[in-house]
Amino acid sequence: MITIDELRKIAQQNNTVPAWNGLGIVKLRFAPSNSSTGDKSLAYHFYSDRTEANYHPIHDHVFSFSSTILKGTLQSTFYDFAIVDYETDYELRSSSYHYEGFNNEAVHPNIELYEAYKFNTLAGDDYWLDYRALHKVHPVSPNVVTLVNKINQPDLSVVWQQEQFNYIQDKHVPYVNTMFEKIPPDECWDIIEDILEN
Secondary structure (H helix, E strand, O other): OOOHHHHHHHHHHOOOOOEEEOOOEEEEEEOOOOOOOOOOOEEEEEEOHHHOOOOOOOEOOOEOEEEEEEEOEEEEEEEEEEEOOOOOOEEEEEEEEEOOEEEEEEEEEEEEEEEEEEEEEEOOOEEEEOOOOOEEEEEOOOOEEEEEEOOOOOOOOOOOEOOOEEEEEEOOOOOOOOOOOOOOHHHHHHHHHHHHHO
16 A cells, blocks of 8 residues: 555656545555656545545546555445436536636436446556546445556547536536635645544
8 A cells, every 4th residue: 555655756757646535535646767758647635534425426528547455345336317307306417627717517407327237446456447438436435545556448449538528417406616715735635644644
């Protein structure tokens, strides 16, 4: 398991700090050691009760990635939906970030949502997540650490990213932009150290 000192060294080398994401993680993004561009395509993700999500919609991603579980157990649940022509509790929405700001729009105003399958990934194992997969994750153990690699795609000839991400909105729950709430970096470091030690 990586140490707090090693993580601080990585952060210093990459001119970065850990940041809380409202989906329920503290992440530390960094570039591979052999990167010539400095693109921060790797990230450690840290989960605990101190990182708990303020809003955790079912969502997909703007890129595909692999995730290796370094500590604990992480549960992934995947969903499918049917487009219907009557009023439901859920809608599919699309969001993107542009230079002019944040864009959020309805894709399908009424859908029926279905749980397709779920699985647990334990320490030492990994999984691949396609960018189009509507899912959410949940830490099964009290503390979870993962290493996310967005360049470790299985086939470079396949398109593995999109310009926007999609999410399922429960119409009875107010939308919360998970990207714009912040936890100070010092507190993030404290959370990371606590997760590594327990």
